[in-house]
Amino acid sequence: MERALSEVTLSDPRRALQFCTYMVSDPPKRAYWLCCLRITSRAFDVDEEALIWKQGVFSWARRLADLLEEAQNLRLLTISCMDALLWEEPRIGEAISALSNLTHLELYETGRLALDLVGTMCCRPNKLVLSLLQSRRRTTPVLSRILHLNSIRCLTLSHLKEIDNFLQNGKDGPLQLSNVRDLSIEGSSVPLSVFVRVFPNIHHMRVFDTSCLGLHSLGSLWPRLRHLCGHPHHLKDWPKNSPIHCLELDTTLCQHRQQEISDALLALEHLSPIVLSVELLVSVEDIGFCTSLIQAAPRLRYLQLRLNIGIDLANILLRG
Secondary structure: OHHHHHEEEEOOHHHHHHHHHHHHOOOOHHHHOOOEEEEOHHHHOOOOHHHHHHHOOOOOHHHHHHHHHHOOOOOEEEEOOHHHHHHHOOHHHHHHHOOOOOOEEEEEEEOHHHHHHHOOOOOOOOEEEEEEOOOOOOOOOOHHHHOOOOOOOEEEEEOOOOOOHHHHHOOOOOOOOOOOOEEEEEOOOOOHHHHHHHOOOOOEEEEEOOOOOOHHHOOOOOOOOOEEEEOHHHHOOOOOOOOOOEEEEEEEEOOOOHHHHHHHHHHHHHHOOOEEEEEEOOOHHHOOHHHHHHHOOOOOOEEEEEEOOOOOHHHHHHHO
16 A cells, blocks of 8 residues: 555546545555655646636645645655646645655746745755746746755756846856756747856756757857757757767658758767767668768767668668
């Protein structure tokens, strides 16, 4: 029973209410065993952000607050519809702030309320995921809310729209999170040059739907960066002469997508990886374009190909 209660995913409002009621009916014994709790948007009966405020079901929020107040051994917590949930039941924020053992925290559809919560947490998470509400034109600045969390090693930030004023003005000196090693940026309007200043020791980076323009103006980027993942359309703007150990292209290249191939060749030329990971949609007849990818990266030693259609691999190897 203890093992069954240790890791739980809630994805239905009715069952979520039943689970929370069951867990708090015998405190603290049952809540003691809960270590990982994931709450998806389906637990609030919504499939997309636009529906959260219109038809979200938050009737069980009070019971969730009761559970979080008792679950002091939580190590991993993932919650969707976060800002709407805090609006419905403020006690949830107070309970999360008091969870001192959290090492992995993911908050989705966050706004001002959730970001204020992050600024008051007593835990020191190793991994933090913050995904902001996309529907809001302006958001509360994020980076200033997490600068006190110097324990973070893995950070994901999605849909950032503006730079914190104190970072933009530079009046408070070099404010950094130097312990972050793994950084993922998705759908950000904030230039990557800001992240270079705030996170100087990145080893692994993922860039999704975020422009790399503006990096050319910097004297140096991340000197310890070994693994970079992103779409060729964005990585083609990476500064020249920025060699990297491993490059992962987040797309499916094929002969008929000439613009993507051109972008990929530019990214390979600028980054000159030793390891290249890419997915290909090819047939034996048009496999030749792979040669251009290899020629664009003279330091390439390892090539990881993910082929997503049926191909006679023996014929490809013979042609190579």
